[in-house]
Amino acid sequence: MNYETIFLTIENDIGYVKLNRPEKANALNQTAWHELKSIFEALDENDDVRVIMLSGEGKHFCSGIDLSLLLSVQNIAETCDARKREKLRKLILELQSPINAIENCSKPVIAAIHGGCIGAGVDIVSACDMRYATHEAYFSIKEIDMGMVADLGTLQRLPKLISEGMVREMAFTGRQVFGEEAEKIGLVNKSFESKDVLLEKVAAVAKTIAAKSPVSVRGTKHILNHSRDHSVADGLAYMATWNAAMLLSEDLHKAFQAQSEKRLPNFKS
Missing domain, CATH: 1.10.12.10 (Lyase 2-enoyl-coa Hydratase, Chain  A, domain 2)
Structure with missing residues (x-):
């Protein structure tokens, strides 16, 4: 099944969801956000799917929000300050909803992460049930370097996954945490030496789960x-x-x- 920004296939009870904007390092534009929500809500209701594997096409898992979408936030057409901020709040809630759809999906979602997992990418994987990565994969709460507070779920979900001190270090510094360190701190279940091995091992986990009740x-x-x-x-x-x-x-x-x-x-x- 093809969408404009996401590739979806279903095989042997497993839904394979792949972010598919490799030329943009899988940065998420407005279309991608809508499709992400639509896909996970549909997979939740799809009896042919028992487990979902989420990955990215190209060199990176996800480089965050597309800059065009981020810049559009500053151009909300409204002269009244209160109404402008009301619309901005609604937009932020709309951007949170696709990530909520991942967490609320009744089927387990396994993230297979390679390359960069930055900003909104961290929001996305924080909402998944399990995370696996390559050694060269890196995670960065990049919002701090953009003069922002991460607002799509990282600061709410990550403290449930790793120590609060490490969350604060990542959030305050924006530094890159690579795959082997991510495994050490519990951000990912395991890191692997290559993307091919990663996808093979994660698919094996998905197949094991798909065989259960x-x-x-x-x-x-x-x-x-x-x-x-x-x-x-x-x-x-x-x-x-x-x-x-x-x-x-x-x-x-x-x-x-x-x-x-x-x-x-x-x-x-």
């Missing part, structure tokens, strides 16, 4: 997100209610039967 995988993502944002007591109470409704599934029976017969289970979406 879709109901269990979707439920696990939902519960992990809920637990991240609530206390342990709240999370356990919610978990009890969730499994009271979801535990006695067809997939549970199929999993037990497959184990007793020493074979792999075959789940429907």
Whole structure:
């Protein structure tokens, strides 16, 4: 399936989403933001997809927001200062929504990162369930060098992934954190020596997840997100209610039967 700025294929229960503006280092223009949201909302509802792999075409994963879009923010046509700022707030919320769509997608999203992952690229991967990178990949909260505060989710999500001190160092300095250091601090699960190896290993992880019970995988993502944002007591109470409704599934029976017969289970979406 082809979009103007993103390439999408679906194969063997895996949705392969690839940012596709290599001539612009996969910088995200207005079209790309709309397509990113549309794709992840569609994949959320697509029964042919159980897990999603997100990567970038060309030399870089994503170099952030396209400068043309950033400059347009300064040209909001409104004479009233309050109305101008009201429109700016709405625009920022609109730019946050595609990244929220990644986090809210019921299917696990795995980011395969090579080259630069800058600014909005960090926002995007922070919303993914897992991140893998090449050694030469680098991450930069670049907004600080542009006289901005990162406003699309990095400062909210990254402290849930790595130490607060490291988040602050990255956010205050804008320095580049390369793949092996990213693995060391927990920003990525693992870094690999080349893009080819990265894509091969991430695809293998995606295939493993795609073979599991879709109901269990979707439920696990939902519960992990809920637990991240609530206390342990709240999370356990919610978990009890969730499994009271979801535990006695067809997939549970199929999993037990497959184990007793020493074979792999075959789940429907």
